Amino acid sequence: MATTQRQIDLLTGNEAVSAAVKQIRPDVIAVYPITPSTHIAEMLAQAVDAGELDSEFVKVESEHSAMATCIGAVAAGGRAFTATASQGLLYMAENIFWAGYGRLPMVAAVVNRALAPGWSIWVDHQDTMAMRDAGWGQFYVKNNQEAYDTVIQAYKIAEDHNVYFPFMVALDGFVLSHTASPVEFLTQEEVEEFVPPFNPLFRLHPSEPMSFGAISKPDEYIAMREDLMKSMERAKKVIQDVNIEFAKKFGRDWGGLIEVVGPEDAEIGIVTMSTLAEEAEVAAEQLTKEGMSTSVTRIRSFRPFPGEELAKQISKYDIAIVIDRAISFGNAGQIYIETNSALRDYDVDTKLIGTVMGIGGQDIAYGDIIERVKNLTKKA
């Protein structure tokens, strides 16, 4: 593999996502424009118009219909893609659950953006957090290269018969979507070899009349939801395996479920996601230099939630600070709530402190994180 000449381009996050989608070649792409994800729709529509991409591009009249169209496409045995953000994701919500509970594997790129009112086009994670119980996998990426790689991985994982549910790839609005950085491509052959053609477990067809989603009695209903829960469990291994295979073949390791960056014996842990994690890496380096040995534990897969892996990692710290970019009003940040529960499940007694940073697009630099960590550890 070392001899393969791979193209490297300066790409924004949106460009990285659409580059990956072009190589994945979905049967159906259905997108409705919304800032900051619109560029993805434009680039894919143009590629279809120009004949570079042999997908059906459906110019739907709403996000609700974008997701509905993807649902129909997958139930017909096709591969589907959509992209959205913020209000668009909420407008899709009914069908997001339909795809998740209906076990229709597909990939949606969600460019994280704050929710109105108080119009804000900038990043926070309230939109995807609102969808965390929809039966979708959720990856949160830290840079454009990971966005590209993860869209490709997500198809492979979602379509795996041991997994078989849809995935969101979440990338921070503007910070990634509109900011260019170098992205190395896989060749078309590599993508096709890595992600084999979609082999649907079922599809609706007149040759075998059956009903999808008919009235279900409680026992049948429970069986379907238990199956989803088990598939989420199984997906953890698949996500790790796919990450390892990808790293071996293409040289990039994103950690699978979680990624730890910093000294092995760090006493302080920063637990967070997305671009805040990359910023936290710089903060941790600085703090370590100053004598506060710190590492970053980045949650890459929020669904399925890597409770065991997190608990194991956090058990090595004396104290861990969880930084959320969203809030469950009336309680706390979602990452904090879930991490806290994982620590109990695995009898870890590391001190855990939750904090919220960067909502509504508030700019967070590593200096802000250093200051927050110092303040919180002082109090603790």
Place this chain on the structure above:
Amino acid sequence: MVKLKELIEIEATYVGNMKGNLACAGCGLNLALRHALAALDQHALLVVPACCTSVIQGFGEGYGINAPVFNSAFAASPAVASGFARVYKKKDPSVQVVVWAGDGGTADIGLATLSGAAERDEDIIYVMYNNEAYQNTGDQKSGATPPGAVTTTSSGEKRPSKSVSRLMITHGVKYVATANTAYPLDLYDKMKRAYEEFRGHFRFIEIYAPCPAGWNVDPRYTAKVGKLAVETGYWPLYEAVDGKITLSRQGRRFLDPEKRKSLEDWLALQGRFKKIKPEFLEALRQDIDHSWEFVKKHMAE
């Protein structure tokens, strides 16, 4: 036109909706489904939003419809159907994707979705069976409820009902037709024509489907009530190709108001119009006039 004997034979060989499904006695929608599926020659794939059809198909195992059914979210069917149609266009063009939806799902919550699919000219047959209210949830007023009809959320209103057929004609839909469960031969022919002649386009068929349970009609009179809807001039039967209306052979004569039967006699069969006030009756008459004016204006030369 298909002969009665032929239709009986066709429906004996292929039963679209099986015996023992969960429809109420005398259900018009159930009849509509039977005739429509027969016309589609076992190529139909149904996308069904929340409505009575999601109930009458029954539970998953041994269920009551002999065609694949995708049950979709209430407002989502035309878009779900678009996804199916786009994939089968390439993978198996023999599949005919059909949306099978009620008036509420069509005229109200799903209107934008319908409009989008129509505008994109998706390769779909959209059937709106019109039982003139939200029947699944127990007869609440929909946009297609006629003036004067009592529902559980209205004691009769003056507003004209929303005609989605007319809306589809002005949307530039290739083929639009109205049908009625009391005219099975006409219904069958229109489904067949939509399927065979206008493949590749968006097609819209609105079927008048009396609902004895919601309308407070004796189940014996489903066909009678349906027939009178045409004979009173309330339900014009027509086809529109590229916006040009042709009246159907059955029912054509009711273009002439002189030939129409008594509106009051027809209303008397339906509990929902029992105590209709004169002002509502007047509104209903105006609604009928308005729909014929539209028909005349758009009639092919």
